[in-house]
Amino acid sequence: MTLPADIADEFPVNGECLYLNHAAVAPWPERARKAVAEFAAENTALGASHYPQWVKVEQRLKRNLEALIDAPQGSVALVKNTSEALSFVAEGIDWQAGDVVVISDQEFPSNRIVWEALKPRGVQVIEVSLPWDDPECELLAAIAQKPRLLSISAIQYASGLLLDLVRIGEACRENGVLFCVDAIQAVGALPFSVQAIDADFAMADGHKWLLGPEGLGFFYVRPTVMEQLRVIEHGWHMIDEMGNYDRKDWALATDARRFECGSPNMLAAHALAASTGLLLDVGMDKVATQLVTNVLYLQELLSDQDAVFVNPLLNQRPSGILTFHFWDKDNVKLHKLLMEAGVICAHRGGGIRFSPHFHTTEEVLNDAADVLDYLLEAV
Template identity: 60%
Template sequence: MINPSDEFPLAPELCYLNHAAVAPWPRRAAEAVRRFAEENISLGARDYPAWLQVEKRLRERLQRLLNAPSTADVALVKNTSEALSFVAFGLDWRAGDQVVISDEEFPSNRIVWEALKPRGVEVVQVNLGGKDPEGALLDACGPRTRLLSISSVQFASGLRLDLPRLGAGCRAKNVLLCVDAIQQLGAQPLDVQSCDCAFAMADGHKWMLGPEGLGVFYCRSDLREQLALHEYGWHMLEHAGDYDRNDWQPARSARRFECGSPNMLGAMALEASLSLLEEVGMPQVAAQIEERVLQLQEGLQRIAGAQLHSPLNPARRAGILTFSLAGWDNQALFARLREQQVICAQRGKGIRLSPHFYTEPAVIERSLTVLAQLRQG
């Protein structure tokens, strides 16, 4: 049984509700980094083969988290934007091709496609505010649409989309499905096979409880060689480590997207963090997050003047609840909450709260008490 206070010894006055931005590390991640630093200062890289075993375990944990067919389908990347760029500038676009996205995307999943304008690629933005957002996205996919790129959970509203439905719809239309999974992976189960994803990517520093600077890129095996490479180096070779070899070819696995030396420090931390999620189990993680979000929802609904901007249907959300408070400018409210040690974010139409599975109910109650007091003035 995981003891949250042991793994997350946060300052007692802190109400941390900001996992959709940057999450605290669990104790085991901090200890993994400490051990790695101590080993470096005393032994250098003497035991580098053991470090590679940690990286191997990390790939295996990410494969299981995504339900990817193989670790060969998983690349370790710097961040979500890098992985999206591999797709955007790897596909063989033709003038007149279209990319469909939503009108709520985080800039990472908008700018990268707009950057294709010089190649004649058109970006179609779809409003998700209707009763059937998946239907709206699929209806926008016409004969010129090559790819639908969508966040599985929208960063501001917290709207969670039906990925299996989108995957089936894209397959029927011969459209590739690209999923920015940063607001789902680690908070809700995600199965790239049942969703029929062509590509999926996420950073490790949010719901996966890891450090910034290390993420995952899933690329379906039949599409790997269809992405033109723009980064080259020793690490992305099929025979990496054979330094005297003159002939070379990119790795057949997704390692072809990893051009140079790995982020071993990040791997130590993220591997440890994912071990925690595996111990708890993603179904349990998702259930506990839903309990915390429901507690926030019910508490906010009791505060006069609080307006919710996130879906109330549990099937339509992951770990995000966004609200505004009558009589308060969002920026001013965000600043006051920070003063009161309620750590959150200002996003979209209001203030975004994002608890994780380990968040104690008492933390949520303290946050609601602060909000009720602010509302009363």
């Protein structure tokens, strides 16, 4: 792929290393670095003199995130991370003994532990499998039993399996089941619409496909279910009349700001506003098309090396994740050698996980495959 010069210049990482780890922690674009550097310089010289301008950046970030997930204005809160947002749901629902939560048996710990922690309240967690011949079938069967809530990752972190969220969302609505989506491996990689999938809750960190820093993410709450969540954190920022420090009585903010209890992470907001702005400038359809092209190209290169791919549905349901292994090799050692050789990737799901983004160049992909080919002789 040949990127336009203005986009290629945003990602110096492609000239510095072979970075295939966006499903873990992504490198920032140049505009995010500049935004943070300018914010730091301003803060050093002027303190919070221009705080109203910082608030505008925070608001721009929210509008960017709402656009990226097709959410109504005011339905997105800024949170520390996906785990915090999942905890807001898990701790905010008025659970009754005997309530059931359905998840899959492939979830990242964040989307398992928060539900298992409800066991003392009598909440049962049911894990179902995601069979390759019909990944949603067992989820749909579990939904038909009318659990209280289903929580699922849009894309499974280890295999890269992309689920049919529209199908799942329709089943949840028909059965009166709350629908929660861990969207961290989807938003910023593929087009994503909370309205199209009929989600009640969705969340993601900014440090993966959104190309931002750790420590800042989003929490979407469908406006019509917002009152069903008890607010579990309180402070000056989450009240309706924020900024009126003399008023003694208070009420919750009427929108998702009620989930933002205190002072915002303005430093990270500047970076994430810049990186999400870049994604919107490029357009998520273009981002997704090139990302999928990169992943399928890598799959082709690795097929020539007899790699075994964890996700047999990748061609039908492409995502940004390509996980593979070799039957006769020490895959843990191979991952270690790849990292030492400058191929930045992860060991997940019993194999090696490559996760390029839309900006990853063909040269990086070719070089990574060449390094892998060379190292196969050493394991």
